Amino acid sequence: MGDLARKGIVGLMIIVVVMIGMDGAECKLHKVGARGWIPNYNYTEWLNQRDEHFYVGDWLYFVFDKHYFNVLEVNKTSYDSCNDQGFINNITRGGRDVVQLTEPRPYYFLSSGGYCWGGMKVAIYVEQIPPTPAPSPTPAKSGSSLSSTTTTLMKTILSTAFYVALVWSSFFN
Ligand SMILES: *[C@@H]1O[C@H](CO)[C@@H](O)[C@H](O)[C@H]1NC(C)=O
Ligand SMILES: *[C@@H]1O[C@H](CO)[C@@H](O)[C@H](O)[C@H]1NC(C)=O
Ligand SMILES: *[C@@H]1O[C@H](CO)[C@@H](O)[C@H](O)[C@H]1NC(C)=O
Numbered sequence: 001m002g003d004l005a006r007k008g009i010v011g012l013m014i015i016v017v018v019m020i021g022m023d024g025a026e027c028k029l030h031k032v033g034a035r036g037w038i039p040n041y042n043y044t045e046w047l048n049q050r051d052e053h054f055y056v057g058d059w060l061y062f063v064f065d066k067h068y069f070n071v072l073e074v075n076k077t078s079y080d081s082c083n084d085q086g087f088i089n090n091i092t093r094g095g096r097d098v099v100q101l102t103e104p105r106p107y108y109f110l111s112s113g114g115y116c117w118g119g120m121k122v123a124i125y126v127e128q129i130p131p132t133p134a135p136s137p138t139p140a141k142s143g144s145s146l147s148s149t150t151t152t153l154m155k156t157i158l159s160t161a162f163y164v165a166l167v168w169s170s171f172f173n
Helices: 003-022 043-050 076-081 142-172
Strands: 029-031 059-063 072-074 096-100 106-110 121-127
Touching (some): 059 106, 076 106, 076 121
Antiparallel strands (some): 059 096, 072 106, 106 121
């Protein structure tokens, strides 16, 4: 079997595994700020206007110019006083950087270089994943029962595709 075909099968298997793994707990990626991570912007106000929820497992996405700004996780004291010394975690990489929120607690981020004073800081309150609502006692509407049937069907197709890919690749190896 050609190298390309083998790569294709491995790729398909990875996609299927990822799709099955994503079922249930979906982790959201939250871009920070309407225009990214910039100075002279009030991120508290931005959050207040959005009513956005952050759950354990979600990711934050900071987009910024790394030549001027950075993203440091700090404690509350340092957040309040814009202290960039002794930070907890340096998120800065290339300027399009992500960090996962792994615990239900407040997370505090700021940029050093004096920009924190102009508002370049954000406090994110991370909540535990809410319990999935219990099945409603009233009969489900046809729309929702259809979508759950579709999801089950999708999962069956994906598992079958995964199995076929597995058998196929071992057969040709
Ligand atoms: C940002 O907005 C919040 C809420 O409106 C306000 O309490 C806070 O003082 C503002 N921060 C700055 C640096 O202006
Ligand atoms: C917060 O971090 C600063 C800088 O590392 C440190 O001096 C301070 O003691 C910390 N505060 C708390 C409450 O942990
Ligand atoms: C944070 O990490 C980046 C990339 O590794 C590095 O260039 C930068 O100097 C670090 N910033 C601080 C304040 O340590």
